[in-house]
Amino acid sequence: MWVNSPEIIAKDVHELLPGHAAIVDSALLGTPLQTLKELPPGDYYVQAVLNLYTEFHRADGHVIWAHLDQGEGQQFNKSPGNLYTKVTKLHLGRTGTVKLTLTEVIPPIPPTADTQWVKHIKVQVSC
Numbered sequence: 001m002w003v004n005s006p007e008i009i010a011k012d013v014h015e016l017l018p019g020h021a022a023i024v025d026s027a028l029l030g031t032p033l034q035t036l037k038e039l040p041p042g043d044y045y046v047q048a049v050l051n052l053y054t055e056f057h058r059a060d061g062h063v064i065w066a067h068l069d070q071g072e073g074q075q076f077n078k079s080p081g082n083l084y085t086k087v088t089k090l091h092l093g094r095t096g097t098v099k100l101t102l103t104e105v106i107p108p109i110p111p112t113a114d115t116q117w118v119k120h121i122k123v124q125v126s127c
Contacts, residue, residue: 007033016050021099024048041093048100050083051076071109080108 009030013022026036033039054068072078083102090098112120 005032007031007036007039009036013050036092039092042091044090044092045087046090046098046100047087048085048102049076050102051079052081052083078106078109080106082106 007030009024009028011022011024011028016022028035030036051067053065056064056066058064067074067076067079070080072080076082082105084104084106085100085102086104088098088100114120
């Protein structure tokens with residue numbers, strides 16, 4: 001868990017299509033608080049992040065979905081290709097809906113530069 005983490009609420013979405021909505025409400029679990037219901041009324045800044053997963057077919061026949069690390073060290077907030085919204089101010093305590101649109105994309109991580117003593121290579125493994 002992150003130290004002094006902001007409130008994080010998560011929702012699994014499968015095959016979310018462009019233009020379609022994923023509803024985030026107070027019934028979802030979060031951290032460090034268990035639900036949004038525990039947040040006191042007030043002004044907050046909110047942002048949505050879509051952490052992309054990849055379908056993996058295992059040798060034992062099972063299929064799993066997992067995040068494919070792209071050099072960011074499994075940090076969803078730095079993972080190239082993940083989508084996110086611009087930060088929006090929200091007043092919690094009013095009724096209504098806030099619409100967040102995933103308009104931003106985390107760019108690729110630039111390759112690490114070679115030095116006189118270190119040369120970086122990529123190895124592709126096929127299973």
